[in-house]
Amino acid sequence: MHEGCTVNQTVRYLSKKWMLLIILELYKGDGYTRRFSELRIALHGITPKVLSERLRELEDEGIVTRKVDAGVFPVRSDYSLTKSGLDLVEVIRDIKHWALKWKIDNIPCGEQDCKQCIL
Template sequence: MDEACTVNLTVKYLTKKWTLLIILELYKGPGHTRRFSELKDSLSDITQKILSERLKELEEEGILTRRVDATSFPVKSEYTLTKSGLELVDVIRGIKMWALKWKIDNIPCGCQDCKVCVL
């Protein structure tokens, strides 16, 4: 596959470990927003370094925005899905529906609404 192919480039950043789970955790937050500490708590096995890296990459790709509140200590960072990020959740939901329909060894999902599902 050509290195400049849109599919190739998109798959490279979306398939990095934790990326899709971070997007889904943001989606579940009020206003599709979560603080860094909330994301870290909900993704218990992720390291702070990896979470920071993935959030920065997703911000650079326009999937989320970051707001920093430096008026208090410690400084608080909030991350919110953009319109692009919200559309990506629809793509993830479509992949989930495909997997539930076609994957033979899949465990049936008890929650079809990704807003409350951990995928």
């Protein structure tokens, strides 16, 4: 595949471990927002270092925005999906529907919106 291919460029960062799950966890938050600590708890097995790296990459891609409140201790970091991030949730939902149709027999998941789905 050509290095400049749109699919190649997009898959390069979206296929990194935890990327899509972070996006889904943000989608589940009030106002599509979650604190760093909430994401760590929700994403069993992710290290703080990897979560920080992935959030920074998503922010660099314009998929997530970060708001820091340094006036509290510990410092509070809120992460929110942008319009681009919300559009990406639709793509993730399409992937889920494809998987349920063709690859994965998961009846309970098939009836749930990803906002309510427990992964």
